Amino acid sequence: MWWFRRRRGRRDDRPKRSIAMSSSSSSGDYKLACYSYTDLQSATENFAPEKKIDEGKFGELYKGELSDGTKFAVKKLSSKYHKEDHSVFASDVSSIFAVEHPNLVKLMGCCIEADEQFLLYEFLENGRPLSRLLFNPDNGECLSWQTRMTIAIGIARGVNYLHEEAHVIHGDIQASNIIIDENFTPKISDFGLTSLLPDEDSYINSRFSGTLGYIAPEVAQGKLTDKADVFSFGVLLLEIVSGRNNFEPDLPMETVFLVQWTWKLYEQGKVLELVDPLLNNDFPEEEVFRAIHIALLCTQDSVKSRPHMVQVRAMLTGDWEISVFPSRPGSLTGP
Structure with a gap:
């Protein structure tokens, strides 16, 4: 059994905000950006090896930069984590997109095209x-x-x-x-x-x-x-x-x-x-x-x-x- 005694004069300064979950690409004040595969090819120089940041069990991570100068990190999901139903994938991604906190890497958008699925995250300089x-x-x-x-x-x-x-x-x-x-x-x-x-x-x-x-x-x-x-x-x-x-x-x-x-x-x-x-x-x-x-x-x-x-x-x-x-x-x- 857990027993705690709270100390006086301290308050939780953890930032809070409400989260609205949605299966669509937009939810409340949130709008999930969807990019084309051509956009990602251009932004990563066709996923050039020198643009590769890391590789984990969920897939490869690349650095990208859009024509407007926006930088991002794009995760090319491993095929074993692909959703055959693209609408289900979009719903799952929208739920992740709605989660925001200063100690979480922010999801910016996604790309669904043919047999490829990608997640785009904020790029931390x-x-x-x-x-x-x-x-x-x-x-x-x-x-x-x-x-x-x-x-x-x-x-x-x-x-x-x-x-x-x-x-x-x-x-x-x-x-x-x-x-x-x-x-x-x-x-x-x-x-x-x-x-x-x-x-x-x-x-x-x-x-x-x-x-x-x-x-x-x-x-x-x-x-x-x-x-x-x-x-x-x-x-x-x-x-x-x-x-x-x-x-x-x-x-x-x-x-x-x-x-x-x-x-x-x-x-x-x-x-x-x-x-x-x-x-x-x-x-x-x-x-x-x-x-x-x-x-x-x-x-x-x-x-x-x-x-x-x-x-x-x-x-x-x-x-x-x-x-x-x-x-x-x-x-x-x-x-």
Whole structure:
């Protein structure tokens, strides 16, 4: 059971706005732009290799620029995520389009032509995946502790918005799906794409939804709820604290798995050893203890034992005092 005591004098500054869902290309003040394949060919120089930004399980991502100077990122969806019924695809995309928050990458439009389907997103100038900043920093660049916590809180706000306002389960919260803009504001990408999975494969895909290392135990059994996102966020929070990937096969055996190693340090009272050494001990210990405590609560084996994202966000910002302690997951082996 969860018990929280709210601190006085603090208020939720999370921006809110109403969302109107529609199966058409327009909804309230929102208007979904539809582009032709010719437009995208021109904007990406026929999907030139040098325009390719990234490639993930949902498809390839390219940088594009329209004739009016508008820049965007276009995701060329993998054929296995195509909807045969274009009207169903348009309805699904319209629902994603209506979701808007400062910590989410904004969907701008789509393209449906012949056997190709595309999604167009806002282009984040100088945007970089959080995974690169954490695991492969440029020229020894190191995110300060304050910046790391600002990023973690921003991600929590974005996921909380998806759950509470948009009623969307992301299904693949991970460092590479978080884009950090030039102001170090985190933007969550690829949300809502689980709606593009074929209906007949929804159970099968729920079993394999997510990325190894971030996947909650129950997902392997076909149970995908908002608490799976909470689990993934907990793993991501440990990565933000430690500056390392959740799975590092080249490290000593006891430190290969980040969650398991964190538990060992937690039980030995040595959690400060988890902190990214690039920080050179420049961090407030109380905030480190809080962040790791929250991460361990998020990664509990039992779905009921994990907090909701609204609680996670409040704990991170200090709006709620933490009065529960995590239990060592039974899935962890070793002393």
